[in-house]
Amino acid sequence: MTSIISCSHVDLGYDGHVIVKDLNMEIEQGAYISVIGQNGSGKSTFIKTMLGLVRPVSGKIRRSLSGKGIGYLPQQTEMQKNFPATALEVVLSGFLSRKQRRPFYMRKEKFTAMEQLKKLGIPELSKTCYRELSGGQQQRVLLARALCATDQLLVLDEPVTGLDPGAAKELYVLLKELNKNEGIAILMVSHDLSNALKDADEILHIRHEDYFFGSVSDYRSSEHFHEMNGGAVHGTI
Numbered sequence: 001m002t003s004i005i006s007c008s009h010v011d012l013g014y015d016g017h018v019i020v021k022d023l024n025m026e027i028e029q030g031a032y033i034s035v036i037g038q039n040g041s042g043k044s045t046f047i048k049t050m051l052g053l054v055r056p057v058s059g060k061i062r063r064s065l066s067g068k069g070i071g072y073l074p075q076q077t078e079m080q081k082n083f084p085a086t087a088l089e090v091v092l093s094g095f096l097s098r099k100q101r102r103p104f105y106m107r108k109e110k111f112t113a114m115e116q117l118k119k120l121g122i123p124e125l126s127k128t129c130y131r132e133l134s135g136g137q138q139q140r141v142l143l144a145r146a147l148c149a150t151d152q153l154l155v156l157d158e159p160v161t162g163l164d165p166g167a168a169k170e171l172y173v174l175l176k177e178l179n180k181n182e183g184i185a186i187l188m189v190s191h192d193l194s195n196a197l198k199d200a201d202e203i204l205h206i207r208h209e210d211y212f213f214g215s216v217s218d219y220r221s222s223e224h225f226h227e228m229n230g231g232a233v234h235g236t237i
C-alpha cells in the first residue's frame with residue numbers, strides 16, 4: 001500500500017506546547033480512519049496538522065499527494081449555514097485556490113462541480129440558495145465542494161454534528177461508498193463510536209497522555225476502547 005501521509009515521531013501542539021506526543025502513523029491510499037477521543041484531547045489539532053494548517057512541534061510529516069490536494073470538510077459555523085450563494089457556487093468555490101486571480105470559473109470546473117452534485121444525488125439543487133437547504137443537503141454540497149479539491153483524501157471534522165439521525169446515516173453511507181467505489185481515503189473526526197467501529201478500517205484514538213492507532217479489531221481489545229466504551233460518553237457497544 002502506498003502511503004498518502006506518514007507521521008514519524010511527531011509531537012502535535014502549539015507554540016512549543018505538546019498536546020499529542022510521539023505520533024507514528026500512516027494514512028494509506030484508500031484507508032478509512034476514524035479519529036476519536038474526549039473533548040480537548042487534540043483531534044482537531046491532529047487534523048489541522050495533517051492539512052498543513054498547524055506546524056508540528058517536532059517530528060516529520062511526509063505527504064505524497066498525486067495531482068490534486070486534500071478535500072476538507074471543516075466543522076460548519078452558523079455564519080456558513082447562512083451563506084448567500086447557490087449550491088453550485090458553493091461547490092465551485094472548491095476550485096478557488098487553483099483559480100487564483102482568474103475572475104471566472106472554467107467550463108471544465110463547472111462541469112466537474114455539476115458531476116460532483118450528481119454523484120451525491122442532488123443535481124436538482126444546484127440553483128437553490130445554500131441557506132435554504134436542510135442540514136443534510138448542506139453537508140452534501142460541502143462534500144461535493146471538497147471532492148472538487150481531491151480524488152485521493154477527504155478530511156472531515158465531525159461532519160454529522162447537528163444532523164438528524166436519518167441525515168447522519170445517509171452521510172455515512174455516502175462516505176462509505178466514496179471510499180469503497182472511488183478509492184478515496186477518509187480521515188474523519190467522529191464522536192460516534194458505533195459508526196467508527198462499523199465503517200472505519202482503522203482507529204486513531206487520541207488521549208492526553210498517549211494514543212492508539214491500529215485496526216478496528218485490535219482497537220476492540222485495547223484498553224483505549226474499554227475506557228471509551230465504559231465511559232459515560234457513548235454507552236456500551
Ligand SMILES: Nc1ncnc2c1ncn2[C@@H]1O[C@H](COP(=O)(O)OP(=O)(O)OP(=O)(O)O)[C@@H](O)[C@H]1O
Nearest residue numbers: 013014015019037038039040041042043044045046
Ligand atoms: N490555536 C490554538 N492555540 C493554542 N492551543 C490550542 C489552539 N487550538 C486548540 N488548542 C488547545 O489544544 C487542545 C486540543 O484542542 P483540540 O481542539 O485539538 O481538541 P479536540 O479533541 O478536537 O476537541 P473537541 O472534541 O472539543 O473538538 C485543547 O487544550 C485546546 O485548548
